[in-house]
Structure formats: C-alpha cells, structure tokens
Amino acid sequence: MNPPSILLDGLPVPFVNGQTIMDAAMAAEIFIPHLCHHPEFKPQGSCKLCTVKANGRYVSACTLPARDGMEVENNTPDLNDKRRTLLQMLFVEGNHFCPSCEKSGNCMLQALAYELEMLSPHFDPFYPNRPVDASHPEVLLDFNRCILCELCVRASRDVDGKSVFSLSGRGITKHLIVNAESGRLADTDFSWADKAAHVCPVGVILKKRTGFAVPIGKRRYDVEPIGMQVERLAARSAGEEG
Amino acid sequence: MSKECFETERLEELLRPLVDRHHADPLQLVQILREAQELVGYLPPALLTATARALRLPRAQVEGVAGFYSFFHLTPPGRYRVLFSDNITDRMLGSGELLDRLCNRLWIERGKVSEDGLVSVDTTSCTGMCDQGPALLVNGQALTRLSGERIDRISELIRAQAPLADWPGEYFRVEDNIRRRDTLLSAEWLAGEALQAAIGRGSEAMLAEMQLSNLRGRGGAGFTTAIKWASARRAPCHGDDGLRYLVCNADEGEPGTFKDRVLLSSYADLVFDGMSVAGFSIGASKGLLYLRGEYAYLLPALRENLERRRRSGLLGRALCGQVGLDFEIDIHLGAGAYVCGEETALLESLEGKRGIPRIRPPFPVTAGYRGQPTVVNNVETLCKAALIAVRGGAWFAGLGTKQSTGSKLLSISGDVERPGIYEYPFGVSVDQVLQDCGAGNAQAVQVSGPSGVCLAMHEFSRSIAFEDVPTAGAFMVFGAHRDMFEVARNFAHFFKHESCGFCTPCRVGTSLVANCMDKIGKGLGTQYEINQIFKIHRLLHAASHCGLGQAACNPLFDTLQKFRPAYERRLCSLDFEPAFDLDQALAAARQMTGRDDPAAHFGLAARFPGVAS
Numbered sequence: 001m002n003p004p005s006i007l008l009d010g011l012p013v014p015f016v017n018g019q020t021i022m023d024a025a026m027a028a029e030i031f032i033p034h035l036c037h038h039p040e041f042k043p044q045g046s047c048k049l050c051t052v053k054a055n056g057r058y059v060s061a062c063t064l065p066a067r068d069g070m071e072v073e074n075n076t077p078d079l080n081d082k083r084r085t086l087l088q089m090l091f092v093e094g095n096h097f098c099p100s101c102e103k104s105g106n107c108m109l110q111a112l113a114y115e116l117e118m119l120s121p122h123f124d125p126f127y128p129n130r131p132v133d134a135s136h137p138e139v140l141l142d143f144n145r146c147i148l149c150e151l152c153v154r155a156s157r158d159v160d161g162k163s164v165f166s167l168s169g170r171g172i173t174k175h176l177i178v179n180a181e182s183g184r185l186a187d188t189d190f191s192w193a194d195k196a197a198h199v200c201p202v203g204v205i206l207k208k209r210t211g212f213a214v215p216i217g218k219r220r221y222d223v224e225p226i227g228m229q230v231e232r233l234a235a236r237s238a239g240e241e242g
Numbered sequence: 243m244s245k246e247c248f249e250t251e252r253l254e255e256l257l258r259p260l261v262d263r264h265h266a267d268p269l270q271l272v273q274i275l276r277e278a279q280e281l282v283g284y285l286p287p288a289l290l291t292a293t294a295r296a297l298r299l300p301r302a303q304v305e306g307v308a309g310f311y312s313f314f315h316l317t318p319p320g321r322y323r324v325l326f327s328d329n330i331t332d333r334m335l336g337s338g339e340l341l342d343r344l345c346n347r348l349w350i351e352r353g354k355v356s357e358d359g360l361v362s363v364d365t366t367s368c369t370g371m372c373d374q375g376p377a378l379l380v381n382g383q384a385l386t387r388l389s390g391e392r393i394d395r396i397s398e399l400i401r402a403q404a405p406l407a408d409w410p411g412e413y414f415r416v417e418d419n420i421r422r423r424d425t426l427l428s429a430e431w432l433a434g435e436a437l438q439a440a441i442g443r444g445s446e447a448m449l450a451e452m453q454l455s456n457l458r459g460r461g462g463a464g465f466t467t468a469i470k471w472a473s474a475r476r477a478p479c480h481g482d483d484g485l486r487y488l489v490c491n492a493d494e495g496e497p498g499t500f501k502d503r504v505l506l507s508s509y510a511d512l513v514f515d516g517m518s519v520a521g522f523s524i525g526a527s528k529g530l531l532y533l534r535g536e537y538a539y540l541l542p543a544l545r546e547n548l549e550r551r552r553r554s555g556l557l558g559r560a561l562c563g564q565v566g567l568d569f570e571i572d573i574h575l576g577a578g579a580y581v582c583g584e585e586t587a588l589l590e591s592l593e594g595k596r597g598i599p600r601i602r603p604p605f606p607v608t609a610g611y612r613g614q615p616t617v618v619n620n621v622e623t624l625c626k627a628a629l630i631a632v633r634g635g636a637w638f639a640g641l642g643t644k645q646s647t648g649s650k651l652l653s654i655s656g657d658v659e660r661p662g663i664y665e666y667p668f669g670v671s672v673d674q675v676l677q678d679c680g681a682g683n684a685q686a687v688q689v690s691g692p693s694g695v696c697l698a699m700h701e702f703s704r705s706i707a708f709e710d711v712p713t714a715g716a717f718m719v720f721g722a723h724r725d726m727f728e729v730a731r732n733f734a735h736f737f738k739h740e741s742c743g744f745c746t747p748c749r750v751g752t753s754l755v756a757n758c759m760d761k762i763g764k765g766l767g768t769q770y771e772i773n774q775i776f777k778i779h780r781l782l783h784a785a786s787h788c789g790l791g792q793a794a795c796n797p798l799f800d801t802l803q804k805f806r807p808a809y810e811r812r813l814c815s816l817d818f819e820p821a822f823d824l825d826q827a828l829a830a831a832r833q834m835t836g837r838d839d840p841a842a843h844f845g846l847a848a849r850f851p852g853v854a855s
Contacts, residue, residue, distance in 0.1 A: 045601055046745050048785045058784040063601045085781050089750035123754055124821055148743070157300075166302030167596070168309030170579070172753045174743035177309075179302035181291045 004068035009075055021061040021072055022050055026234040031227045032074055033083050033112055035090075035201055036149035037062040039234055041158065047090075047149055049083050049112065084116045091121040093172070094128065095144035096202075102211035103203030105219025109147060111226035130175070135186035138208060145203045146176050152205060156196035164190045176204070253292045256281055261296045268297045269612070271307055271594030275314060276535075276575055284315040310596040310742075312366065312578030313382070313535050320355040320362035322400045327377040329368035329497040330732040331655045331718055337376035340393050341365070347397035361400050367580055367736060368497035369536045372655035372718070373419045373662045381406060382538050385413050414539070418504045419662030422678060424649040425641060426512075426625055427665045433511035433547075434556040436628035440519040441562055443631070448523045449475070454635030456647045457627065461491060461583075461620035462690060462714030464646075467627065470617050473607040475524045477615035486526035487616040490517050490624055491588055493534045495580035496691035497736060498716030501651040502621040504663050506533070506540050509625060510547045514571060516624030518556065519631045521569045524617055529571040532588050535578050544573055580740035584788050585618040587742065598744045599788035622651055622715070642668030646707040650715065654679045657721035664717075672702045675717065683722045686805070691716040692733035693793035696726075696800035726805035727812065730798050731759040737794040748791030751778045755795060761821045762812050770818045772802065772809065 005014040006021065008030055015024035020043060025032045036047040045060035052061045053073040061074070073079060090096075090109060098104050112118075130143040148167065153176075156164040164185075168177045180187035190196070197205055216222065220229070260277050264270035274293060279285055285308050294301040308314045315323075326332065326341045345352050345363050355362040371377035374386040380396075383406055392413065399409055420427055440448045452468035459465045474486060490513065494502040505513055517529045533540065548571055551557040561567045574592055576582055582591045586600035589611050610616025619627075626648055630638050639647045646668035652675065655661045659680025666675065676684055687697045689706070690713040697704065697711065704711050720729060738756040743749040755778050758771045779795035786792045802809060825844040832842050 043601075045787065048746050048787070051785045060787075065603075082781050082785060085777070086746050086785065089746055089754070093750045124757065126753070147746075148749075163300030163302055166300065166306040168302075168306045169743070170310050170312075170596075171738065171741040171743040172749055174749065177302055177305055179300050181287045181301065 004066070006066050006068075006070040006072050008072045015066040019066050021052060021054065021059075021064050021066050021070075024066045025061065025074070026230060029230045029234075030074070031230045031233075032061045033116065033227075034062060035108055035112065035147060036151065038151055038154075038199060039236060041151065041154045041199075044150060044154070047147065048086055051079060051082060051086075053079065080116055083112075084118050085122075087113050087116060087118050088120075088122045090147050091118075092123040092125045094146060095125075095130065101145065101203050102206060103145070105214075105216050105222040107203055107221070108201035108226065109145075111221035114221070115225055115227045126172070133178070133183075133185050135184040136190065137186070138192045139185065139190065139197060140206045140208055141178075141185055142204055142206060143176055147202055148174055148176070149201060151199040151201065152176075152196045155199045156190075156194060159195040162189055162194065162196070164188045164194070164196060249288055250292060253282075253289050254296070257289075257292055257296055261293075266297055267594075268299050269592075269594045271297060271299070271304065272311070272577055272591060273574060273594075275304075275308055276577055279314060283321070284318050287316075307594065307596055310579065311535075311576075314577055318355065318359055320360060321403075322361040323379075323381055324361065324363045324396075324400075325366035325369075325379045326363070327367075327369040327371060327375060327379070328365035328732070328736075329372055329375070330729050331372040331498060332368070332375040332377060333728075333732060334656065334724065335376045337378075337388070340376055340388050340390065343390060344393050344397055347394060348400065360403070366536075366578065367495065367740060368499075370494055370500040370503050370534070371416065372498055372500060372653065374417055375655075379536065382535065383414060384416060384536065384539050386416055416503070416507070416539070417662075418508050420504065420508075420665075421654075421660050421662040422664040422666065424665040424667060426622075426629060426649055426651070427509075427663070429509075429512065429629060431512075431515075431632065433551060434515065434554065434562065436512070436515040436631040437518040437522065437556060438562055440522050440631040441564060441567070445475075445523050445525070448519065448631060451630055451635035452523070452627065455626075455630045455638035456635075456645075457623065457630060457638065458646065458708060459620055460622035460626065460650065460714070462496075462694075462712065464708045464712055467619065467623055470607055470619070471520065471524050473605075474526075474610075474615040474617045477608040479614055480609075484614050485528055486524055487611040487614055488517055488521040488524065488526040488529040489585075489588070489592065489611060489616055489618040490529065490531045490621060491583065491585065491618050492537070492621050493532050493576050493583045493588055494537070494621070495534055495583045495740075496693065496714055496716055497733075498653060498655055498688065498691045498718040499714060500653045500655075501663055501715045503537060503540070505621050505625055505651075506537065506544065510544055512625045512628050513621055514547065514551060514557075515631075516619075516626070516628040517571060518561070518569050519627050520617060520619060520624060522561075522567070524615075526617070527568045527570065529569060530592060530611065531571060531573045532582070532592060533573055533575050534582075535576045538575055541573065541575065548573075579742070580736075581742045581788070581790050584790065587788070588618065589616065596742070598742050599790075620714075643705075643707050643709065645709045650706060650713065652706070652713070652717045653715050654717045654719065656719035657681060657684065657724065658719050666706065668707045669705050671705045672697060672711070675706070676702065676719065679719070681719045681721075684719050685722045685724065686720045686726060686729075688718040688720070688729070688797070689716070690714045691718075692736055692797050693789065694796070696729075696797055696804065698804040725808055726801045727759075727762070727808040730801040731756075731763055733797040734759045734794075737790070741790065741794070745785070745787035745791060747782050747785045748787065748794060751782045751786075751791070752794050754778055755798065757821070759798070762809060764823075765812055766814065766819045766821060766823070767809075767812060768814050768819050772813075775799075775802065 003014045005012045013028045034050040043062040045063035050061040133141040153165045294304040350356045353364045376388040457467045579597045581587045582597040584599045587597040591597040606616045652664045734756045738752040741748045741752045
C-alpha cells in the first residue's frame with residue numbers, strides 16, 4: 001500500500017500521520033510562505049501567510065493536519081495576492097524601513113516581500129510609537145519591527161524555561177513585553193545564549209556591536225530568494241538565526 | 243526603596259486572602275485580577291508582580307492577561323469611571339450628545355482622567371441595555387434610560403463624590419421588557435423540576451429526547467445540541483482526576499442582544515436547571531457560568547440562587563437524593579472582551595488567560611476546559627434543554643420548523659415603539675416581527691448583530707430560522723430616516739475595538755477598514771476606498787483565525803450592496819483623495835497657540851475659517 005499523500009498543486013506529496021500540510025510540504029522541499037512557523041516549535045497559525053486552500057476551504061497550512069487524498073492549492077494567484085496583502089498589512093502596522101535596518105538581507109519579512117513581489121506597502125502606514133529598549137548589555141530590542149509572531153515568546157517559555165517575552169494589549173494595540181516590572185530587558189534573566197535570542201524572523205532582537213559584520217548584499221536572502229531555501233528553513237535549529 | 247518594600251508588603255497582604263480563596267490556582271487569574279482591582283482601584287505594576295509571585299506565574303504572563311481585557315486598568319482610571327455604551331442603538335437615542343454633555347459639565351476631555359483623578363468618561367462596547375438605552379456603566383454598575391436631566395444630576399453626584407449606593411435607585415433599574423411569551427417565557431416551574439424529570443428519564447433516555455427534539459444551539463452557529471452532548475459524553479477524560487465540564491456561555495456581547503440578561507435575571511432557575519440537566523446527561527460534575535463583566539450587577543442574585551439550590555439538594559453532592567450524582571456550579575465574571583463569546587476563547591478566559599480563540603481541532607467536546615471533554619452551550623440553549631427534560635423531545639420537535647425546532651428569543655431594539663424581548667416559534671417572518679414591535683417605517687433590520695446580516699425592505703418577507711435567516715437573537719431596526727453608512731461605521735469601529743489581535747488579517751484589517759470608513763465619513767472617500775473595503779472583506783473572510791474576523795466586514799459588505807447611495811453621496815468624484823489633510827494636521831498647533839484666524843489655515847479652510855477644524 002502506498003503511504004498517505006496529499007495533492008499539493010497537483011503534485012503528490014507523501015506524509016506520515018500527525019504531520020501538517022506545512023510539515024509535508026517542507027519535507028518535500030516545497031515552499032509555503034510563512035513567518036510565525038518554525039519547525040522546532042508548536043505551530044500557532046497567527047501570521048496567516050501560509051494560508052492555502054485545502055479541499056476548497058481556506059486553512060492555515062501550519063496547523064491543519066494532512067489527510068490522505070487532500071487536494072491543496074498553494075502557489076496560485078489568488079493565494080499569493082492574499083499573502084501580499086497580509087505582508088502589506090504587517091509592513092504598515094509596524095515601522096519597517098529596510099534600507100536602514102541592520103537585519104536587511106537576513107529578514108524573513110523582507111525576503112517574503114521580494115518573493116511575493118510586493119512593490120509597495122500600499123496602505124497608509126500606522127507609524128506606531130514603539131520606543132527601543134537598549135538596556136541589556138548584549139542585546140537591543142527594536143519593537144518597531146515586531147510582527148507579533150510569538151517565536152521569542154514560545155522559545156523563551158518552552159525551550160529556555162524563562163518566559164522572558166509575552167504579549168499584552170489587544171487588537172491593533174497588541175505588543176511585545178518583557179518579564180520585568182520595570183519593562184526593561186536588562187531587568188530580566190535574558191541572555192544571548194537563550195534560544196529566544198536566535199529565533200526572531202525580523203529585526204527586533206539584535207546582538208549589539210555585530211550589526212554589519214556581514215555586509216548588506218552578501219546576506220542570506222541577498223544570495224538566494226527565500227523560496228529556494230526550503231531545505232534550510234526546514235532544518236533551522238538552535239544557534240541559527242531567522 | 244523602603245517605601246517600595248512597604249508597598250510590596252502591603253499589596254501582598256491585600257492579595258493573600260483573595261489568592262487563598264482561589265487556592266492559588268493560576269487558572270483563576272482573571273477572577274483574582276478582577277477582585278484585586280476592586281480593592282485597589284486599578285492594577286499597578288507592583289500588584290501584577292505580587293500576583294505573579296503568589297500564583298507562581300511569569301510576571302509577563304500576568305501583565306499580558308491584564309492588558310487584554312477592557313475592564314482591567316493598568317493606570318488609575320479615575321475614582322468614577324463612566325463608560326457610555328456605544329452600540330448604534332444607544333447612539334440613535336442620543337448617547338453621543340449625552341457623553342459630550344457630561345464631559346462639558348465635568349470639565350474633562352473624553353478618554354482622559356480628570357487632573358484630580360476623580361473621574362474619566364469614555365465609551366465601551368454594547369452593554370446589553372439596548373431596549374432601555376442610552377445606557378452607561380459607572381464603576382461597572384449599569385445605568386439605563388439616560389436623559390439630559392439625569393446626566394446633569396450624575397455630574398453633580400460625581401462632583402459631590404457621592405458613593406454609588408447613594409445615587410437614585412431608579413437610575414440602576416433594569417426592566418425585563420418581555421413583550422411576547424411563547425413556550426419558554428411562559429414556563430412556570432419550580433426550581434429543580436427539569437432536573438428531576440431528567441433524572442427520572444435517566445441520562446441515556448435524556449440524550450435520546452435531546453436527539454428527538456433536534457434542538458440547535460441558540461448562540462448563532464446552530465450546531466445540534468444532542469451531537470455536542472453525546473460527543474462529550476463519549477470522549478474519555480484525561481488523567482486520573484479528569485472530569486467533564488459543562489459551560490454556560492453567558493458572555494452575551496453581540497451588540498443588540500440582551501435576551502440572556504433577561505433569562506439570567508428572571509429565569510435563573512431554568513438556566514441552572516438546564517445546566518444541571520446537561521451536566522447529568524454528559525456525565526459532568528462541574529458547571530461553569532461565564533457571565534459577561536457588563537452583567538456583574540446580576541451576580542449577587544445568581545449567587546443567592548445557587549445557595550438556595552444547594553440548600554434544597556439541587557446542587558452539590560447527591561442531587562435530588564441520588565447518591566453519587568454530584569453537580570457544582572461556579573460563576574466566572576468576564577472582564578470586557580467580546581471575542582470571549584467564541585467558545586474556545588471563552589475557555590481560555592476561564593483558564594485565566596488572554597481570550598484568544600484556540601486552534602481547532604481538537605474541539606472542546608474532546609479537549610476543552612483544562613483539556614477535558616467540555617460542552618459549551620448558550621444560556622437560551624440550556625433553558626430549552628430544561629424544557630425538553632420536562633416535556634419531551636417530540637413535543638419540542640413539533641414547534642417551529644423542520645430544521646429549526648422550538649422557539650427563539652429576539653432582542654428587539656432601535657426604531658420601534660415597543661423594544662424588548664419577543665419569543666416566537668422559529669419560522670416567523672421579519673414582517674410579522676416588525677408589525678408586532680411597532681416598527682412603522684423600517685428601512686433595514688440588522689439580524690444577529692454586526693456579525694449577522696442586514697436585511698433591506700425587499701427582504702422582510704424572509705423568515706427567522708436556520709434555513710433562512712439564522713440569528714443569535716439581536717434584531718436592530720433602522721427607520722427610514724437613519725443613515726445606514728453611520729450604522730456600518732459604528733460596526734466597523736466595534737470590530738476594530740474587539741479584535742483580539744491574534745491573526746494578522748483581523749488585527750490590521752479591522753483597523754484599516756475603520757480608517758476607510760472614517761475617511762469616507764469625512765467626505766474624502768472615493769471609489770478607491772470602496773474597492774479597498776471589498777478587498778479586505780474577501781481577505782478577512784478567507785484568512786481570519788475565527789468567526790470574529792470572518793464576519794467583521796459583513797455589515798459593510800451588506801450595506802454597500804443594499805444601501806449604496808448612503809455611501810455614494812459621501813464620495814468625491816475623483817479617483818483618489820489622500821486621507822492626509824494638511825489643514826487638519828495643523829489643528830494641534832492651532833490649539834497650542836490659541837489661533838484660528840485664516841492665516842493659521844491651509845486650503846479651503848483658510849478662506850472659510852471654522853469650516854474644517
């Protein structure tokens with residue numbers, strides 16, 4: 001008997017029971033755009049970039065378990081258009097200025113914007129007021145770029161056992177906070193050795209004094225588009241950023 | 243430093259009895275924060291630290307929860323916190339003018355605490371008093387039937403710092419306004435009768451009656467109740483001390499709905515009987531009533547009722563003398579979050595967390611409260627279950643229509659002569675309802691609240707039933723003189739305020755749509771904005787995590803389809819007009835310099851001072 005498989009854009013993709021559509025696609029080196037997903041953490045399905053159509057219904061690929069014979073649309077004009085709009089929403093919600101950002105070239109948000117041919121942010125920017133936190137000796141927190149993917153929250157809570165990060169507020173005022181009465185990272189037990197220090201897909205959690213060691217133009221997504229790097233995305237592990 | 247230590251010690255002492263009462267259970271976090279805030283007035287940073295320590299939770303998690311709910315305050319909110327209900331029906335009754343009047347009288351700005359820390363005035367989502375609005379909450383207590391005169395008196399009472407207990411009692415009076423009774427509202431039984439009937443039948447037979455009745459959930463989704471019950475009964479509990487749970491969803495937050503308020507205030511026996519019947523049928527020994535924060539005023543009477551039931555052997559151990567049959571009911575108070583009406587967000591909130599809808603599957607019937615099999619039912623659904631226990635499933639199935647058996651409570655408000663609660667067998671036409679409530683010149687009815695459907699005049703022959711127009715109960719009527727654009731704009735802001743912020747499309751999309759509506763409202767909108775709204779509507783419908791986001795643009799979509807002139811007469815004829823208004827951007831500078839002369843303006847406003855600002 002054949003192993004169970006889904007039909008991803010017409011291509012049979014095998015999976016083992018318990019795998020999500022995202023897991024199956026990644027194992028087959030097929031790219032489904034995503035930001036809040038990370039193979040090492042429990043999927044949460046909040047960024048919605050991985051929205052696909054499974055048997056005619058829009059679902060999140062990272063949270064929906066694959067089922068034998070499921071027909072999944074992924075790389076279609078309709079879905080990519082929706083994903084582009086979601087990216088534009090993320091861009092205007094925060095303060096994202098790629099040319100002056102030290103994460104440029106290593107940033108998944110930027111890389112996806114190129115991949116999905118986002119030409120402009122389209123919507124009026126919100127310009128939220130989000131002061132940076134430079135209190136920690138090793139790390140700078142630039143909340144302006146936070147896309148609320150909760151990867152640092154999950155890493156700190158589930159791997160480091162520290163719960164340094166959490167979300168507060170609701171709706172458009174939702175924001176990242178740290179585990180200290182002062183609200184300063186320096187007053188938490190956060191360290192650069194933490195898993196949480198290395199999972200930010202954008203430029204919020206930055207190591208001080210190393211910003212431009214690798215020049216812009218030679219960075220991960222400068223070299224090759226994110227859509228061609230599925231194998232590396234699937235193999236992400238501790239110590240490796242983005 | 244020593245002052246801080248003293249402060250910390252004082253707070254810890256203050257918290258101790260409260261934490262002990264909840265057995266230092268982190269799942270009680272929302273309840274503990276509520277009670278702590280009642281003592282302190284707000285939730286200062288040191289209090290969050292102390293709470294986190296007492297419950298052995300990360301401080302950031304406690305702050306995250308405190309920051310989620312509208313009724314938790316991280317900064318001092320004013321000793322008198324006035325919140326005007328901001329549903330469209332309140333606005334139609336003049337709540338906007340009354341809010342301004344109160345602000346003027348108190349010499350304060352809306353949304354800001356007065357400098358002496360005495361008072362703040364702002365708005366809140368619908369408080370469920372649409373049949374007797376305009377309404378507001380003062381320090382969580384509901385006031386109804388506001389008028390200019392009452393507002394003036396309220397401002398005097400606040401300035402005199404009169405305790406709420408000394409305010410005129412009639413200000414707080416909440417009427418039931420029951421206008422039409424059918425099988426449910428004319429039921430007159432003693433407490434426990436339905437429970438005894440269910441015990442008499444036995445749990446298997448009770449489930450069979452439920453199946454026969456074909457009762458469907460009254461919260462809006464219309465899922466067959468018997469299937470839910472049977473699934474939870476079948477589902478295995480997890481762990482050694484695993485229990486099944488029955489949750490009554492009384493987080494009646496849909497703007498325009500107030501039927502649960504009436505059921506809980508005048509039919510509480512029936513509600514608790516329904517909960518007990520459900521608990522008995524699914525094998526749950528614990529029931530939880532999730533009461534929305536706005537209905538906190540009902541709490542003392544509900545607690546008293548539970549005490550009465552306990553004394554008469556209808557609650558606690560050995561129900562109705564049956565050894566081994568235990569059922570306990572706890573009441574949890576919400577803290578101001580519409581999204582908690584979604585059953586999995588409600589479970590998160592019950593577990594003391596931020597009210598974020600869960601990923602499904604698993605469904606609550608297999609993994610709900612504390613990960614155990616849980617049934618979540620609407621208040622009205624449980625009342626119906628109590629009726630079925632007494633009178634049988636076949637009787638119930640004979641009422642209403644084939645796919646929608648039984649009756650439905652409608653909460654009717656807006657431009658009608660007799661707003662209130664109307665109970666009809668399913669299948670009643672919208673026309674009939676309009677006639678009964680005295681809606682002479684209705685141009686539209688918003689059925690089932692902002693997340694429901696907006697019906698125009700040519701659709702009034704449709705009927706209220708799952709097979710035609712399904713509803714959770716809200717029925718807001720708009721007369722011919724109402725501006726349907728303003729109705730939709732009010733709903734857009736409602737969703738922006740209530741989005742939990744979990745997923746990108748709803749978090750950002752609801753704000754973008756509200757901004758679009760404001761731009762159109764200012765006369766700066768074009769066809770471009772209309773297209774934007776449609777585009778965002780399609781995205782939210784497809785990609786949102788839960789029903790809130792999926793439905794958030796429905797009212798705009800409906801009104802754009804059916805009342806297009808209300809939008810079009812506001813649009814510029816141009817292809818695009820920027821939202822940025824140079825003259826408006828100078829308003830802050832004008833205010834600071836006290837200038838309003840033509841030279842302090844740009845564009846049109848420079849020629850006609852006072853026009854634009």
